[in-house]
Every structure is written in structure tokens, then in C-alpha cells.
Amino acid sequence: MTRVMSWGEWFAHDGTALAELVRKGEVTAEELASQAAEAIVAVNPKISGVVELFDDAVADATVNGAAPDGPFAGLPFLLKDLGxxxxxxxxxxxxxxxxGHRSTSDSFLVTKMKAAGLNIIGRTTTPEFGCCSSAENPALYVTRNPWNTEYTSCGSSAGSSVMVGAGVLPIAHGTDGGGSIRIPAGCCGAIGLKSSRGTFSIAPYGxxxxxxxxxxxxxxxxxxxxxxxxxxxxxxxxxxxxPYCRPDLPFTEMIARDPAPLKIAVSHEWGPYAATPHIAAELARVAAFFESLGHHVEWVVPKVDLERAYAAQTTCYITNFAQTVNNLLRSKGVSEPPPDLIEPMNIRIWEQGKDASYTERADxxxxxxxxxxAFGAFYEEWDILLTPTTARETPRIGTTEYLTLSDNPSALDWFGNLWGFFAYTPLSNLCGTPGMSLPLAVHENGLPLGMQIHTRQGNDGLLVQLAAQVERAIAGKWTLGALPEVHVTKLG
Known part of the structure; x- marks a missing residue:
């Protein structure tokens, strides 16, 4: 493996900067991939974020079709093992x-990634079918938080989050069906954007x-x-x-200037759920920081029937995941989930959701x-909603109540418990609105705590613009300038 720079220099370069080095001819895409592969080999035994490294893509940045003239110029990239x-x-x-399942074709988004010049060099861990808060099945792998390996990374974009958090790569792929980008990003000290509905395609399969x-x-x-x-x-x-609409200006242009002063609503008491006292205090500190940037900040709870919303979200998840399992069973000609191959809660979800009626889905x-x-009306008055990314402290490895290894007999109760932890992320999935987790806070135990900014549907550009203003104000020192215990800068 070829290392073209020190690990300190590696971490100091984001993906845009590394791509610029390739364009200038100072390094090759293969050299970047080789250094990324060295980092993966070094840290993966500690945090288990990568399922497979594609050695041929490391040796040749075009083997998977990455366009050398794309904006990322062959930058090494990891694809979540889902989606x-x-x-x-x-x-x-x-x-x-x-x-052992092998894909026969590229999805549409992968063709876009390739055209962007992203060299996909491996795939990252995920809980089974993405239906869980943590990639944690000892029969497969246990993905650990790079800040403290006794804790989970959360999920479901677990492996991508720990690899970015550990400085292995500057950017990786994620999916978000209820917080699966924002939650692990928040837990691992990274930036996670869940875009508006109608931004990224999931063609041709859905x-x-x-x-x-x-x-x-x-x-x-x-x-x-x-x-x-x-x-x-x-x-x-x-x-x-x-329709898939484009903004008037590319986001890369929008982030060059600060947004005008914004009206920012702050809250953490959502229906039956609320943040812990420490998380609420961190939220207040971050709210004051936003106020110091010239924005109007006020504590306001959206006028939304949150209990009904969470109940509908639960129906959605049980029925959606039941059909995910159903379709996989059909693909293999199996009528029921094998209990030795599919995790217990996913079997219960299938049992409780497979025969849902059209009336239930219509309700x-x-x-x-x-x-x-209701959220749309709220965003007519407020530009931004600021919440924590999670309401509770990051769990330790082996906290089965949040895992699909749980022995909870009720999928309804299991999801209700999840919402108590992930209270602030799923409703943006329900509404199709964007949310962005920024690593601006810490838990009492020192692990990262994401703070989430939300806005109206289609207004994603405002989120990245505000995030860029924050990034400039803190001189790029996310997670209060701290680094995790497992990190590339600590390699020999």
C-alpha cells in the first residue's frame, strides 16, 4: 500500500481538497485509494465498519466505473450494504x-456516484435490512463507536458513520428512513443530511x-x-x-455566503417524548450559539398531533419492513422467515405487518x-427548527432493547421504545422534509451528540448554507475540536 501523505495531512483534507490534488496531478486516485485501504485495514478490527474492501477498485480507480473527470476525481468512497x-x-x-447475494446491475444513484467520480472501494455495515438502531449481530459483526468502543455507533448507516468519524474517509454513503443518516452521524461526530423527498432516486427498484x-x-x-x-x-x-427539482443555485455556490438572519424555533419536548436534562442543556447552549450568529431564536413547540404522527410512523415501519422481508422470502422461494437466518424482531414485524389492510395504510x-x-404551516412562520438529534444517551454495546435481536414480543412496543430515543428524526421522513445533524455537542460521557436543524420541504439549500455559516464560525472544529480514541491521526 502507498501512503502519499501523513495521517495528519490526510485528515486535514476533505474530499473536495483530495479531489483537487488529483486534478493538479499531485497524487493519483489509486494512491488515495491505497491510503484509504491502509486506514481501513488498521482501524476496522477495532470498530468493524467495513464488510468488504474491493481490492481491484483500490488498485484501479476506474474498475467500478468512476469518471476521472467527475467533481470528486476518483475519490475513494464506501457504499452502505443496503439500498x-x-x-x-x-x-x-x-x-x-x-x-452471498450478488447484484446484477447498477441502481440509478450508483450511476450518478460514478459520474461524480466517486471510486467505490467497499461496502459498510448495516443492521439487518436497516431496521434497527445499531449494526450489532455477533453472528455477522458488531460495529463500535470510534469515540469509545464500548458504545454503539447507532444506525442504520453504522459502518459509514464510524469510518468517517474515525477519519478513514472524508465522505461515505448512507440511507435514511427514520434518522439512519442523522443518528449515527450525530453519535460518531460527523455531518449527516437527510434530504427532501424528491432529491435522490431509488430507481429502478422503487x-x-x-x-x-x-x-x-x-x-x-x-x-x-x-x-x-x-x-x-x-x-x-x-x-x-x-418531480425532481433542482435549486436555483448549486449548493456549492450557496454555502459561500451566510444566510440572512433567520427565525429559529427550538424545542425538545415532543408529545410523549423529551430529551434528558443534559441533552436539553446542550440544546440551550447551541441555541445561544445560533443567536450569537445574528439569528432570532425562540423556544417553540410545533403545533402538531405528535402522538398520532408517531403511531402512523409505526404503522408505516411495520408494514414497510414486513413487505421488505416478504419480497426477500419470495426471491428465494421461501414462505416463512427462517428463525436461524432472520433476526427475531424482523420476524415479528413480518408477522404483525404482512397482512395489513388497505384501510390501515389509508389511515x-x-x-x-x-x-x-401542520409542519408546513409551522415553517410558514419559522425558517428553521432546532432540536437534538437524539433524546437519550448513546447506548452501550449489547443494549438489546433497541436491537432486532430483542425478545420483545410486540413490534408496536419495540418501535414505541425506539421513538423515545430517536424522537426528533422520523417525522421529517414522514413529511418528506430535510433535516441535518451537526456535531455541535457532547454527552455527559464525552461521546458526540448531534444537534439537528430542520426546515420546510425543498429548502435543503438553507440547511447547508446555515451549516456552512456554523462551520466557519467554529473554524471547522466540529465535536468541539476533540478527536475519537480510534482515529487515523493516532496510527503509527
Whole structure:
């Protein structure tokens, strides 16, 4: 393996900066991939974030089709082992049941990634089918938080978050169906944007019309890398059910200037859920910081029937994941989930959701509509909503109540417990609105704590613009300038 710079220099360069080195001819894309691979080999035994490293893509940055003239110029990149498919590569979805499954074609988003010049060099860990707060099944892998390996990374974009958090790569792929980009990014000290519905395509296997709540995106260390990823990879495939609109200006241009003074509402008491006292205090500190940037900040709870919204979200998840399992069973000609190959809670979700009626889904959609309209009215008055990313402290490894290894007999109760932890992320999936987790705070135990900014549907550019203002104000020192215990700068 070839190392072209020190680990301190590696971490000091984000993806945009590394791509610029390639364009200038100072390094090659293969040299960057080799150094990234060295970092993966060094840290993966400690945090288990990468399922597979593609040695051929490390040796040749074009082997997976990355365009050398794309904006990322062959930058090494990791793909979550769930969602978009890469032709000829395994995609096992964190499941023993799907072990050995090889994709036969590229999904539309992967073609966009390739055109952007992203060299996909491996795939990252995820809980089974993405239905869990942590990639933590000892039969497969246990993904650990680089800040303290006794704690989880959360999920479901677990592996991507720990690899970015550990400085291995500046940017990696994630998916978000209820917080799965924002939550692990917040837990691992990274930036996570869940984009508006209608930003990234999930063609050809599904659409925003069929998926309802899930979207794609990235986890990064800098706002400009996130902006560049969205600019390059957004857009719909032919035949999409809804329009895929572009902003008037690329995000990479928008972030060069601060937003005008904004009206920012702050809250953490959402229906039956509220943050712990320490998280609430960190929220107040961050709110005061936003006020110091010249924004009007006020504590306001959105006028939304939150209990009905969470109940509808639960219906959505049980019925969606039940059909995910159903479709996988059909693909293998199996009528029931094998208990030795599919995790217990995913089996219970299948049992409790597979026969849901159209009436149940119609009732769910009616509440989705009410909730989206209520938040829409809220964003007519407020530019930004500021909340924590999570309401509770990051769990230790082995906290089974949040895992699909749980023995909880009720999927309804299991999801209700999840919402108590992830109270502030799922409703933006319900509404199709954007949310962005920024590593601005810490838990009492010193682990990172994300703070989340939300806004109206389609206004993602304002989030990245505000995030860029914050990044400049703190001189790029996210997580209060601290580094995790497992980090590339601590390698020999």
C-alpha cells in the first residue's frame, strides 16, 4: 500500500481538497485509494465498519466505473450494504438470510456516484435490512463507536458513520428512513443530511411513491463535501412518480455566503417524548450559539398531533419492513422467515405487518397528510427548527432493547421504545422534509451528540448554507475540536 501523505495531512483534507490534488496531478486516485485501504485495514478490527474492501477498485480507480473527470476525481468512497446496488458486487443487507447475494446491475444513484467520480472501494455495515438502531449481530459483526468502543455507533448507516468519524474517509454513503443518516452521524461526530423527498432516486427498484419515507445521502466531515455530493448525485431517473427539482443555485455556490438572519424555533419536548436534562442543556447552549450568529431564536413547540404522527410512523415501519422481508422470502422461494437466518424482531414485524389492510395504510396516509400540513404551516412562520438529534444517551454495546435481536414480543412496543430515543428524526421522513445533524455537542460521557436543524420541504439549500455559516464560525472544529480514541491521526 502507498501512503502519499501523513495521517495528519490526510485528515486535514476533505474530499473536495483530495479531489483537487488529483486534478493538479499531485497524487493519483489509486494512491488515495491505497491510503484509504491502509486506514481501513488498521482501524476496522477495532470498530468493524467495513464488510468488504474491493481490492481491484483500490488498485484501479476506474474498475467500478468512476469518471476521472467527475467533481470528486476518483475519490475513494464506501457504499452502505443496503439500498443502491453496484453490478457484480455483493449486497447482503446485514442479514445471514441474504448472505452471498450478488447484484446484477447498477441502481440509478450508483450511476450518478460514478459520474461524480466517486471510486467505490467497499461496502459498510448495516443492521439487518436497516431496521434497527445499531449494526450489532455477533453472528455477522458488531460495529463500535470510534469515540469509545464500548458504545454503539447507532444506525442504520453504522459502518459509514464510524469510518468517517474515525477519519478513514472524508465522505461515505448512507440511507435514511427514520434518522439512519442523522443518528449515527450525530453519535460518531460527523455531518449527516437527510434530504427532501424528491432529491435522490431509488430507481429502478422503487420510487419515492413506493418507499414513502426512505431517502439516500451521505455522511461527511465538511459541509462543502455534503454540498458537492448533493449537487452531483441528485436527480430522478426516467419514469419517476414525482418531480425532481433542482435549486436555483448549486449548493456549492450557496454555502459561500451566510444566510440572512433567520427565525429559529427550538424545542425538545415532543408529545410523549423529551430529551434528558443534559441533552436539553446542550440544546440551550447551541441555541445561544445560533443567536450569537445574528439569528432570532425562540423556544417553540410545533403545533402538531405528535402522538398520532408517531403511531402512523409505526404503522408505516411495520408494514414497510414486513413487505421488505416478504419480497426477500419470495426471491428465494421461501414462505416463512427462517428463525436461524432472520433476526427475531424482523420476524415479528413480518408477522404483525404482512397482512395489513388497505384501510390501515389509508389511515396512516391520512395522518401523514395532517402532520405534513401542520409542519408546513409551522415553517410558514419559522425558517428553521432546532432540536437534538437524539433524546437519550448513546447506548452501550449489547443494549438489546433497541436491537432486532430483542425478545420483545410486540413490534408496536419495540418501535414505541425506539421513538423515545430517536424522537426528533422520523417525522421529517414522514413529511418528506430535510433535516441535518451537526456535531455541535457532547454527552455527559464525552461521546458526540448531534444537534439537528430542520426546515420546510425543498429548502435543503438553507440547511447547508446555515451549516456552512456554523462551520466557519467554529473554524471547522466540529465535536468541539476533540478527536475519537480510534482515529487515523493516532496510527503509527
Amino acid at each position: 443502491p446496488t453496484l453490478a457484480g458486487r455483493l449486497q447482503e443487507q446485514g442479514s445471514l438470510f441474504f448472505k 420510487s419515492d411513491f413506493t418507499s414513502v419515507v426512505s431517502t439516500q445521502g451521505c455522511i461527511s466531515r465538511t459541509v462543502r463535501d455534503t454540498a458537492a455530493f448533493v449537487d452531483a448525485c441528485r436527480g430522478g431517473a426516467p419514469g419517476e412518480f414525482m 396512516m396516509q391520512a395522518v401523514f397528510n395532517e402532520t405534513a400540513r
